[in-house]
Amino acid sequence: MKFAIPLAGGKLTAHFGHCQEFALIDVEGEEIKAKEILVPPPHEPGVLPRWLHEQGANVIIAGGMGQRAQTLFTEQDITVIVGAPVEDPEILVKSYLNNALISGDNLCDH
Template identity: 60%
Template sequence: MKVAIPVAEGKLAVHFGHVQEFALVHVKEGRIEKTESLTPPPHEPGVLPRWVESLGATVVIAGGMGHKAQQLFAEKGIRVLTGAPCETPELLVTQFLSNNLQTGINLCDH
């Protein structure tokens, strides 16, 4: 499994579509195997869902995300979790794997 997380200064970035870096966390047998730091393509509608899919990610953890982007991810079979706290990608994935990830209000809804 691969989990994509938008980051800024090493922690989850609130604004999904306008970040300069993504963490791609590789999970094998329920454990984090490695984390890659990747530069996304320039932001345009529909580009990030295609890019994340091309990376093989099946989960996105975000602070906030617009409804259209969520719909595009869903169409690709990619699970989106919004309202996650601004923590390190490794901590977020560890919490996700142990079913302890606290998600809440989609920060883009405010």
Template identity: 60%
Template structure:
């Protein structure tokens, strides 16, 4: 499984579309978490990021905030979205997700 987390300065950034880099974290069949690979995304335009991340075989995004249309586009590309996550290190968020302790709040994006 590959999980993408939008980041700024190495931690989750609250607004999905304005991230500096995506941390792509691979989790193997034994639930072992690999080191994040930080990748610069293409320019933010509607519909580009869902296809780009799908091509990288991402199946889950953990985000702070994301608009409804973006969530629909990710769903159309077979990528699950979790919003309302806190500004933490990618490895921490992935571990919390895997052990069921990821606490999410409100979706910080309303468009």
């Protein structure tokens, strides 16, 4: 599995479309095997879901995301988790793997 997490200042950012970079974290079983930080292409509708799919992402953990963006990620076979807290990407992935990730309300108002 490969997780994508939008970052600002090294932690999850509430609005994925305005992130400075993405952490891509490879997981085998329940163990983190690799972490890569990539600068995304310029934000335009539909670009990030396609780009993350090309990077091999299966899951995106975000704070907030518009409904249209969620649909575009789903069309790229990427599971969307919204409402995650501002935290280090490794902590978010480990919490997800342990079924302990606090998620819920979409932090995006559009």
